[in-house]
Amino acid sequence: MSDNAEFVLVMAGGGGTRLWPVSRRTRPKQLLTLGGEQTLLAATVARAAALCSIEHTLVVTARDQADAVREALPNLPAENVVIEPAARNTAAAVGLGAAVVHRRAGGDARFAMLPSDAFIGDIPRFVTTAKLALQHARQAIVTIGITPDRPETGYGYLEPGVAIPPGANAVAAFVEKPDAKTAERYVAAGYLWNAGMFFMSTDRLLDEADAHMPELGTALRRYVATSDLEADVNATYPALPSVSLDYGIMEKTKGIRVIPGNFGWNDVGSWDALPIIRPADSDGNVRLGEAILSNSHGNIVVSEPDAPLIALTGVDDLVVVATRDAILVMRKGHAQNVRDVVDAARKCGRTDLL
Amino acid sequence: MSDNAEFVLVMAGGGGTRLWPVSRRTRPKQLLTLGGEQTLLAATVARAAALCSIEHTLVVTARDQADAVREALPNLPAENVVIEPAARNTAAAVGLGAAVVHRRAGGDARFAMLPSDAFIGDIPRFVTTAKLALQHARQAIVTIGITPDRPETGYGYLEPGVAIPPGANAVAAFVEKPDAKTAERYVAAGYLWNAGMFFMSTDRLLDEADAHMPELGTALRRYVATSDLEADVNATYPALPSVSLDYGIMEKTKGIRVIPGNFGWNDVGSWDALPIIRPADSDGNVRLGEAILSNSHGNIVVSEPDAPLIALTGVDDLVVVATRDAILVMRKGHAQNVRDVVDAARKCGRTDLL
Numbered sequence: 001m002s003d004n005a006e007f008v009l010v011m012a013g014g015g016g017t018r019l020w021p022v023s024r025r026t027r028p029k030q031l032l033t034l035g036g037e038q039t040l041l042a043a044t045v046a047r048a049a050a051l052c053s054i055e056h057t058l059v060v061t062a063r064d065q066a067d068a069v070r071e072a073l074p075n076l077p078a079e080n081v082v083i084e085p086a087a088r089n090t091a092a093a094v095g096l097g098a099a100v101v102h103r104r105a106g107g108d109a110r111f112a113m114l115p116s117d118a119f120i121g122d123i124p125r126f127v128t129t130a131k132l133a134l135q136h137a138r139q140a141i142v143t144i145g146i147t148p149d150r151p152e153t154g155y156g157y158l159e160p161g162v163a164i165p166p167g168a169n170a171v172a173a174f175v176e177k178p179d180a181k182t183a184e185r186y187v188a189a190g191y192l193w194n195a196g197m198f199f200m201s202t203d204r205l206l207d208e209a210d211a212h213m214p215e216l217g218t219a220l221r222r223y224v225a226t227s228d229l230e231a232d233v234n235a236t237y238p239a240l241p242s243v244s245l246d247y248g249i250m251e252k253t254k255g256i257r258v259i260p261g262n263f264g265w266n267d268v269g270s271w272d273a274l275p276i277i278r279p280a281d282s283d284g285n286v287r288l289g290e291a292i293l294s295n296s297h298g299n300i301v302v303s304e305p306d307a308p309l310i311a312l313t314g315v316d317d318l319v320v321v322a323t324r325d326a327i328l329v330m331r332k333g334h335a336q337n338v339r340d341v342v343d344a345a346r347k348c349g350r351t352d353l354l
Numbered sequence: 355m356s357d358n359a360e361f362v363l364v365m366a367g368g369g370g371t372r373l374w375p376v377s378r379r380t381r382p383k384q385l386l387t388l389g390g391e392q393t394l395l396a397a398t399v400a401r402a403a404a405l406c407s408i409e410h411t412l413v414v415t416a417r418d419q420a421d422a423v424r425e426a427l428p429n430l431p432a433e434n435v436v437i438e439p440a441a442r443n444t445a446a447a448v449g450l451g452a453a454v455v456h457r458r459a460g461g462d463a464r465f466a467m468l469p470s471d472a473f474i475g476d477i478p479r480f481v482t483t484a485k486l487a488l489q490h491a492r493q494a495i496v497t498i499g500i501t502p503d504r505p506e507t508g509y510g511y512l513e514p515g516v517a518i519p520p521g522a523n524a525v526a527a528f529v530e531k532p533d534a535k536t537a538e539r540y541v542a543a544g545y546l547w548n549a550g551m552f553f554m555s556t557d558r559l560l561d562e563a564d565a566h567m568p569e570l571g572t573a574l575r576r577y578v579a580t581s582d583l584e585a586d587v588n589a590t591y592p593a594l595p596s597v598s599l600d601y602g603i604m605e606k607t608k609g610i611r612v613i614p615g616n617f618g619w620n621d622v623g624s625w626d627a628l629p630i631i632r633p634a635d636s637d638g639n640v641r642l643g644e645a646i647l648s649n650s651h652g653n654i655v656v657s658e659p660d661a662p663l664i665a666l667t668g669v670d671d672l673v674v675v676a677t678r679d680a681i682l683v684m685r686k687g688h689a690q691n692v693r694d695v696v697d698a699a700r701k702c703g704r705t706d707l708l
Contacts, residue, residue, distance in 0.1 A: 021665075292702070294694040308662065308676060309707060311375075311699070313684045313691035318669070320683055322662060327681055329674055330667045337667035340648040345665070348646070353663060 005109040006134055008048040009097040011196075012041055012061040012069055012116035013084055017342045017354070018270050018335065021326035022302060025354055030117035031068055034268060035278045035288040039072050041116045050127040051112060051134065058082050059116070060097045086238035091209075091248040094198070095216055096233065098205045099223035107203035110137040113245075115196045119277045121264020129261045130199070132167050136257050137199040141208070141250070142168065144199075144261040145192025151183035154269055156194040156246065158258050159186075171256040174246060192258060195265055198245065205249075212252045216240055270335030271319045274300050300332060326353050359463040360488055362402040363451040365550075366395055366415040366423055366470035367438055371696045371708070372624050372689065375680035376656060379708055384470035385422055388622060389632045389642040393426050395470045404481040405466060405488065412436050413470070414451045440592035445563075445602040448552070449570055450587065452559045453577035461557035464491040467599075469550045473631045475618020483615045484553070486521050490611050491553040495562070495604070496522065498615040499546025505537035508623055510548040510600065512612050513540075525610040528600060546612060549619055552599065559603075566606045570594055624689030625673045628654050654686060680707050 015028045023029045030041040048057050054075055060082045061069045082097050094113050101109050112130055120126045129144055136142040145158040161172035210217035219236050226232040266276050275286045285293055289303030292311040300319045303310050307322035321328040330337050345353045369382045377383045384395040402411050408429055414436045415423045436451055448467050455463050466484055474480050483498055490496040499512040515526035564571035573590050580586040620630050629640045639647055643657030646665040654673045657664050661676035675682040684691050699707045
């Protein structure tokens, strides 16, 4: 089978608020640069270029984010933006993308499903790992498991099983986000982080959907065969079950393989992650954008170009984020509090800030 | 002598930065409302109405603040805005105001010199005290000394001497801002805060200027006598010595009287003073303007109407102040840090923020 049968499905439909106030419904995390030269989405697509041509790179996104996606990816062929008519979680979204790949290249075509909003520091190592995963995907569903550098409680873990050369292991189990003590045990036992990257053939995905999510399987078979994909998707997609790919399929099927990945992956799940992906100054402050810092240490300061100037003096270990219309001030290490703020903004009618 | 010979001189030329970023050169503290119904300047003029008519109320201000003063005081007669052609400190400013009073009502006319940027909580007690001071001003220079409620190191103090009925004492000494230990001794010994309010006749001020600041005395005599006051002031005022009234005259002359004042005076010298003049909520937060506070205590949060929405979560004892173009974040109790920030803004060329 030639490389012409390899695709990348970039999943770009998320709309989280964990990087509020910079991230919004219409400007989700994958459309932020976070101090880099390009958006996380554009960086994901750029990395994919080492795996397949841009013609084989598809971006699955929400209808109200499609324009922003096209703007962020001017070189992406228009027909490679795959639109979810409604948000139905990742099983349906990757199924839709897989159906499009199947229509173009058949059931043996393999794809890499990649989240669009992760940071990857070591691109050559990522490419090597992903290529190996695509190779294994001829026989199995494959995932990349990130080698943990801390007992993180915010991720699911993978328990590796027997070795499957070259370079892979069977997945013995997918396990949910652990508590702190369990996380330490997982790390000591060599468990890996589930980073949501999966590699498989389109036939394999359709078969798994038939087996574990038959309603989805039926829809995907129709999407592969129909002469009017858009009409069929619009008619049936919004009624599909809203289930994650992990829960709906991966945790239920057998024979998944995992390849350990060690390439500076970070999902930038909160402002607290910024010091991991961007350098701090000599006072331990990480800043994106203009700011005045005086006698202040260990802060994370983010200022959009059209925001007021931020000035910090005599404060340590804060997160201060400013946009044109909102300012967040919180203590570092309490990223989960952002949700409270967003909820409060919603309750007091400031939907313009969401 | 009738009440027709009593005037109020409101000193409104200051341009401090201690309430930055809300206060600016062209929007000094006296032009802020700080959550009240009117600006501190308008409140000062409103209090003066119990002492004299609006026709006898003069506001001494800087040329570049005159328009803002007129806008803040629409009922003030246009000719009662006295403009300093240059900033020459308070001795020259009050001298200029006194000369204008002298031209209108003669040397026996008495005036109350009142700063425009102080908060006063108990207006009836202030009025009673000020009326008593104007009565004593027939014979002497009089000041009001605020009864301290804490060993403040940010103010000068007055040492009271022998009683001079009704209700006054001789001033035994003016003393400079003390260190913390000295301040405690002052408070224990019954010293009073120098709040910069002085009451005297115009002749008395001119005589004192002649005696202690002869260059100023000569200029003031000319301002009293000239047929073209504006031309004379423009020609000579900018070259007058720049000295405070306290240092140039009050600390050198004899026979000054002080009347103790206890009427909720606060000079709002920094954001830290806000909880003294505005009520806190049940979490100890004082807020001016819209803000979202979640699990946050003891903060001071100030948001101008055209500023981004401030959201605090999980932080205590901060000062957060936002305007359309600047955001200040500092620790409560470190108000002196504001100067560092303003200096830094100047150094990096952001004069638009000063």
